[in-house]
Amino acid sequence: MNHLTNSRKEKGEVTIIDVWAAKKRISSLIHKTPLLESQILTEKSGCPVYLKLENVHNTGSFKVRGAANKILSLNENERKRGVVTFSTGNHGMAVAYVAKKLGIEAVICISKRVPKAKVDSLKRLGAKIEIHGDSQDMAGERCYELEREKGMTVIPPFDDPYVIAGQGTIGLELLEEIPGLSNVIIPLSGGGLLSGISLTLKSNDPGIKITGVSMEHAAVMYESLKALKPVQLEEQNTLADSLLGGIGLDNQYTFPMVQQYLDDLILIPEDEIAYSMAFMMDKHRLIMEGAAATGIAALVGDHVVQQNGAIAVIISGNNVDLSVLHNIIQDYSKKGDSKHL
Numbered sequence: 001m002n003h004l005t006n007s008r009k010e011k012g013e014v015t016i017i018d019v020w021a022a023k024k025r026i027s028s029l030i031h032k033t034p035l036l037e038s039q040i041l042t043e044k045s046g047c048p049v050y051l052k053l054e055n056v057h058n059t060g061s062f063k064v065r066g067a068a069n070k071i072l073s074l075n076e077n078e079r080k081r082g083v084v085t086f087s088t089g090n091h092g093m094a095v096a097y098v099a100k101k102l103g104i105e106a107v108i109c110i111s112k113r114v115p116k117a118k119v120d121s122l123k124r125l126g127a128k129i130e131i132h133g134d135s136q137d138m139a140g141e142r143c144y145e146l147e148r149e150k151g152m153t154v155i156p157p158f159d160d161p162y163v164i165a166g167q168g169t170i171g172l173e174l175l176e177e178i179p180g181l182s183n184v185i186i187p188l189s190g191g192g193l194l195s196g197i198s199l200t201l202k203s204n205d206p207g208i209k210i211t212g213v214s215m216e217h218a219a220v221m222y223e224s225l226k227a228l229k230p231v232q233l234e235e236q237n238t239l240a241d242s243l244l245g246g247i248g249l250d251n252q253y254t255f256p257m258v259q260q261y262l263d264d265l266i267l268i269p270e271d272e273i274a275y276s277m278a279f280m281m282d283k284h285r286l287i288m289e290g291a292a293a294t295g296i297a298a299l300v301g302d303h304v305v306q307q308n309g310a311i312a313v314i315i316s317g318n319n320v321d322l323s324v325l326h327n328i329i330q331d332y333s334k335k336g337d338s339k340h341l
Helices: 016-025 039-045 063-072 076-081 090-102 116-124 136-150 161-177 192-204 220-227 254-261 270-284 290-300 322-335
Strands: 035-037 049-053 083-086 106-110 128-131 181-187 209-215 264-268 310-315
Touching: 016 063, 016 161, 016 192, 035 161, 039 049, 039 290, 049 161, 063 090, 063 161, 083 090, 083 136, 090 106, 090 116, 106 116, 106 136, 116 128, 128 136, 161 181, 161 192, 181 192, 181 290, 192 209, 192 254, 209 220, 209 290, 220 254, 220 264, 264 290, 270 290, 270 322, 290 310
Parallel strands: 049 310, 083 106, 106 128, 181 209, 181 310, 209 264
Antiparallel strands: 035 049
């Protein structure tokens, strides 16, 4: 278990007012997602555990909230010039989906590492795809080239006030539905999801604990927090591919917000991510990608200290290759679930 003591900074430029504005702005496209109490995790943890199912969106992940808020904020001329983004897959699908709904041209820049399932989904959504380089950072370079060449509007995957506020609407739903909420476990990469949710929750109750979870390999935000500044890392293969990518050396919003709001950060080994993906298929019949399973692994692997009050786990997405899931389930079936329960 890897914990990181957070340092505090002055609050960033995104406010709870922006989150309420986002809720109203995206209401025509985004609906409240289900909240499921997990009896087996509740029994294991000794307190109520709720799963916030962001994997049921049409695009399969929470990213559609931030993308919708950003794109819907554009003026008519900006919409006519089209939008462009770079993504490990989920944000790209969100941008493609919203752009298609609004009749806006979209170009999605991705790296060669993006899994086939996500590439196929992007193609079905009708967006133009450009594959550039071996990392999200390299795909991002191409994205900004298109901004300069064609005047397209970049829809950042996380470091943007509209995107952060859009993700923050999840926090509003949690506050509405869970009395006595004490800890929220959130997958952490670029920080847009954690920044938005934690801003919303701590604006209402500063005592709510924010626990970030990431994979052990190439956890850029973790290393950046240790270094007290954004850093770059070479990407590595991981089941939690949605958590890959840099946070931007010129990060303006999410890095200081994560510094301010994060209470604990846990790094999850690959075998525990795999186990938790299969565990959720077995116990709840839920398909989730590796990034989403990091939150489950934090509980299944006993990385979270038992406490009073309810725990919410953000199930961030379900976009995983079925071949990967098949192999994971086969291995789980051989080992059984006695290892962790």
